[in-house]
Amino acid sequence: MAEDTLIQGRYRLLDLIGRGGMGEVWRARDESLGRRVAVKCLKPLAEGGDSAFMRVLRERFRREARVAAALQHRGVTVVHDFGEHEGQLYLVMELLEGRNLSQLLEAGKPSPLPVIEVIEVAEQVAAALAYTHDQGVVHRDLKPANVMRTGDGTVKICDFGIARLAHDIGFTAKLTGTGIAMGTPHYMSPEQIAGATVDHRSDLYSLGCVLYELATAAPPFEGGDAWSVLVGHRDTTPAPPRARRPELPGPLEHVILGLLAKDPDQRPYSATALAPGLRAARAGTPGGGHAAVTAMGARSGHLTRLGAAPASSRTPVQHPARVPGVVSVPAHLPATVPARPPAWSEGICGGSRASGAWSAVETAAPASGAPEGERTSAESGAAGAPGALSALTGPWTGPHGAGRPAPVAVPGQGGPPAISSARHRAVPPAPSRELLAVLAERHGAGLGLGRLGRWEEAHEVHRAVAAERELALGPGHPDTLASRYETGFALSRLGRHREALEEYTRVASERGATLGREHPDTLAARQETAYVLGQLGRYLEAHELYAAVLAARERTMGPDHPDTLRCRHNLAFNLSRLGRPADSYELAAEVARARARVLGAGHPDTLVTRYEVGYALGRLGRWAEALETYLAVAALRGESLGPDHPDTLAARYESGVCLGRLGRPAEALELYRDLALARARVQGRDHPETLRALHGLGVNLGRLGRWPQALTQAREVCEARERVLGPEHPDTLVSHREVAVALGWLGRWEEALKVYGYVADVRERVLGPADPGTLASRNDEAHCLEQLTRSIEAAGAHR
Known part of the structure; x- marks a missing residue:
């Protein structure tokens, strides 16, 4: 590049700021907006280079540039634009003096x-x-x-x-x-x-x-x-x-x-x-x-409080806009709703209670030991947690009044900035009993929508009620926090875990400041925070927070309280995700025995933990014991919930995984055939769980050497997953891989190579080149090249 060069008809290079191994940085003028910017020009791409490599490189540059451009923080340089000009890739950034x-x-x-x-x-x-x-x-x-x-x-x-x-x-x-x-x-x-x-x-x-x-x-x-x-x-x-x-x-x-x-x-x-x-x-x-002035800012005449994080560096809590009037409940919502079902994702605790009633939900993650073709995404249910209604008629200022202590950060989280007591001194006018009654009714309607699995609607209701309660009662009022808790719960069920984490962190901080860090409501919010951290893959932080909550529950409630046992279950579940299956197994087995003693052998919570015991046994390669555990859970769930209940079917699915691992594909095939029919009857033929059962059926057809049928089955499931889940969903890619496996066994290596290459390219683009899934796909590709006696290309793929 040279001075006065006009890039893409917009960015005019003025003078060279610096030069390094990657290229040059220029001070430039954005002719469209009339502002000064910095342009980083990467070294020109090699002429005559491998076209496929150059194509991948350009795509990777675009991906990395988009990621950088999405970062919006006072401590990160802003990326305005990117592109390619005459063979040179460039980034346009804010100009820093x-x-x-x-x-x-x-x-x-x-x-x-x-x-x-x-x-x-x-x-x-x-x-x-x-x-x-x-x-x-x-x-x-x-x-x-x-x-x-x-x-x-x-x-x-x-x-x-x-x-x-x-x-x-x-x-x-x-x-x-x-x-x-x-x-x-x-x-x-x-x-x-x-x-x-x-x-x-x-x-x-x-x-x-x-x-x-x-x-x-x-x-x-x-x-x-x-x-x-x-x-x-x-x-x-x-x-x-x-x-x-x-x-x-x-x-x-x-x-x-x-x-x-x-x-x-x-x-x-x-x-x-x-x-x-x-x-x-x-x-x-x-x-x-x-109160000091920063050494750095003072020399430039800018005053900044030491120790105070820049305002833009704090993650703001998003407050929903005030909704005028009353948000109506959908007319088709029944006047009464069924009791909240026992679902299976132990990340859930009651929003304001510490009772033995079971409202747990478990998300059973795939066993890493399962073949890629069988177990690819979570078996999960859904549940809700009741919110606390205090029936108070005035604003809440906390037990310490306006001078209450600042919120306490949740362990494992920085937490929101301390909320000033001035906010709590600004007491809103006392709301009318009629308004409080309407808000309580709407809160209950939101809970009902959740029980019906209508989480989008439940989220909208709880979000609106939380906003209205904050205006009417104050941000720290128990009812406001109960609505925020339920908002986080709905967000979690919708898979919007980052937003849920923000809500739970705020609720835990507020409850800790007003009720105490070891109050049951505070512990419930902290436990939900840990659950969402786990869903975000932040297992170490989740582990530390679960351990802290468990210690508090054992101190305040005792080791055999149902909520204590629920937290110990969560800890066992998370240990498995941390790659500690032996520790997970020991703790889960201990919790299962305690729950059987306290709640009964057939209680849903006991069966949830026994299910987790089976999962840990599978991770340890103890498939015969895992099979025995899953069959027992499936039988007990069938008796209490019914043979077609999703949780009963989930345990049957895991039994099929174990049969396949034990070299009993004929039995697994029959199980998956029956399971697919049941799933289709209960949830529909295109439901992801139905497709997972059909996928398992195809895998075991292959294990029996029935490869033409396995290929047909894999293609049908792949087509359905593309339509239902999308072409780049992990389950869809697993089905593509199963197609390639069948093609290879049928000796159709050229066709198999194209499919393996497609899966590897998508995983590299979505997950990155160093992801284990990407590396496994490249290994598949190399194996296929070896079968085609293209050893040089195979060696390159292995590298």
Whole structure:
């Protein structure tokens, strides 16, 4: 690129800001909007390169750029646009006036940054990482050069998505003799060095490296070459920062060394968890009080309160707009609704009670040991939880009145910002009894819609009632919180887990502040928070929160209380998702015995836990015992719920999985045939669970060597899943793979290769190239190429 170049008729390059391994950064003018921007121009794509690779590269660039553009946070550089111009990929970003941390370190050599500035950077970068990680985005190349400090003291992270793109293009990643990807060795995590799976904890390690260097003016590991630095990250404990700089606050050193733990599991579970340590470090720093002016912002004439997260960095709680008048209940809703059914997802607890009544729901996740063709997504039911109606006629100010303590953050969550007591002093006028009665009626109608499984409608009713109650009674009133709890419950049932997490976190914080952290209602909200964290795949955070709630329940209710047992069940369920099937089995078996003793052997809650015992046994490869457990659960559920109840059918499905694993495909085939008929009769032929049973039928046709029939069955299920679930749904891709398996067994390898390649390409685009599912698909593709004696291509696919 050259000065005055006009990109896509819109962005005019003015002057070169910087140049690096990926390309150049230009100051530019957006001619359409008349604003200054920064344009990062990646190095030109190699001419004559492999067209398929270039096509994948361009698609990956677009995907990474879209991800970066979706990030909206004060601590993340804004991406405005992206595209390709004359063979060069480019990103258009906000123009930042300031210096990156690498430049600041260089300018201050040999001295490190002032302690208060290190803390300020740490707080802002941690807030930005907490946001991006919550969006499922990992940076992968956090280093001083990728963190910019602007003139007003704002710290921004740059180049999200660029690190992975750089690795794929090969601009900056070089391979050592042992095949290790070389990025920026001074800031690479041990798992990056080992080529293992990288998640958000790798960014936390890199942040520890950055903070170590800011605090001491030297990286944690130095050496004469890149390899010695990598070996240091992998094998050597870093020198304590205070050994290099004694005046550093002890809490700051503790934060840095915690981030630098070799084992990702030993690091903080999230960037949010750094806040207490950084607050303690600030408190121990001269001039670091909360009324102070930041060292960074003051020099530029901008005043910022130390310790206060930037307003835009806090996740706002979305309040629904006030709905004038009364939101009517749908006319077709019956005057009375059936009692809330016992469903099977133990993430649910009563919103305001601590009784032994069972309202549990279990979501049985697929057993990792099951063949890919049989068990691909969750067997789940649905349930609701009753909300608390206090029947109070006035606004709620909490037991401590206007001066009540600030809300307490939920363990495992940063929680919303502390709610000022001023908000609770602004007491609204006392609402009329008529209004309260109408709101209570609408709340009950929302519960009824949930019992009928009409969660979209239930969510709308609860959201509107929560808004009206907040206006009439105040945000901390028990009835308001009960409606917010039910709003979160409906969101969870709709699969909108991030929104549900926001609602539950707020309810838990408010209830903790007004009722106490160990009140049954508070514990219910905290337990739901843990459940949603698990649904978001944040199993470690969920585990820590479940453990805290369980300890509180055992203290306040006793070890055999039904709600305590429910929490212990949840903990067992989550242990399995953490990859600890042996621990999960032991705890689940213990809970099953306790529930049988307290509630009875045939109680739905007891059977839920026995179902989980079967799942854990399968994960441990103990298929005969798992089969025996599932058959017993299916029989007892058939007696109490009926043979065609979805929960009875779920246990029968798992029995089929076990039969297949035990080498008894003929029995599995008959079971799946009967199950598919029952599912179709109860839920319809195109229901996902019916299609799962039909898929299992096809898998076992193949196991019996009946491959023409297996191919026909797989194609029919695949077509139905594409229509019902979408072409890129995980279950649809599993069906495509089963088609390819059948084609291969029939010797039709060319056709099989096309299907395997399609599945691999979709998984790579959706899940990323390093995802285990993508790698398994590439392995399938390589195997197919080997069968076609295309060994060179097969070797490439294996790589």
